[in-house]
C-alpha cells in the first residue's frame with residue numbers, strides 16, 4: 798500500500814519542491830521519521846509523517862522515503878548550559894534523539910543501557926579523566942564514535958593524541974551540525 802506523506806516538501810538545502818511518498822502496509826503512526834535524498838542536491842533529508850493519504854501508485858516524479866532509525870547522541874558536559882544548548886541544537890533537527898550526562902562516570906552507566914551513534918564529550922570535568930574514559934569506551938564498545946567538544950586552547954592536540962575528532966564550543970551551529978552528521982554516518986561495529 799502506498800501513501801503520500803508530503804506533496805509540497807521544500808528541500809531544506811536547495812528549496813526544490815519534492816513530492817514524498819512511502820510504501821507501508823498500514824497507515825504510519827504520526828511522528829514516524831522518514832528519510833530520503835533530494836534528487837537535485839543530494840542532501841540527506843528527514844520528514845515526519847503527518848496525515849498520510851492512501852494512493853494507488855507512486856507517480857514518476859515521486860520520491861520514495863524510507864523509515865529513518867533515530868540517531869542517538871549522548872552529550873557529556875558538567876555545565877548544564879552547554880548540555881542544554883547542544884541538546885536544543887540537535888533536537889531542532891529531525892531524526893535525532895539526545896541524552897545528556899553531567900559526568901563521564903554517569904555516561905558509562907548510561908552506555909550499559911543505551912548504544913548511541915555518537916558520544917560528544919567535554920574535556921575539563923571532575924571525575925574520570927578523558928583518557929581513561931576514551932580507553933574504557935574503546936575497550937567495551939569498539940568503534941563507537943566519540944568527539945571531543947571543548948574550548949581549551951590545547952584541546953585539538955589532545956583530541957589528536959587520543960585519535961578522536963574535535964569540535965570547538967565556539968564553532969557556529971551550522972558547522973557543529975555538519976560535523977555531527979558526518980560523524981553519525983560512520984558505521985560502527987556495535
Ligand SMILES: [Zn+2]
Pocket residue numbers: 808809810811812813835836837838839840
Ligand atoms: Zn535539494
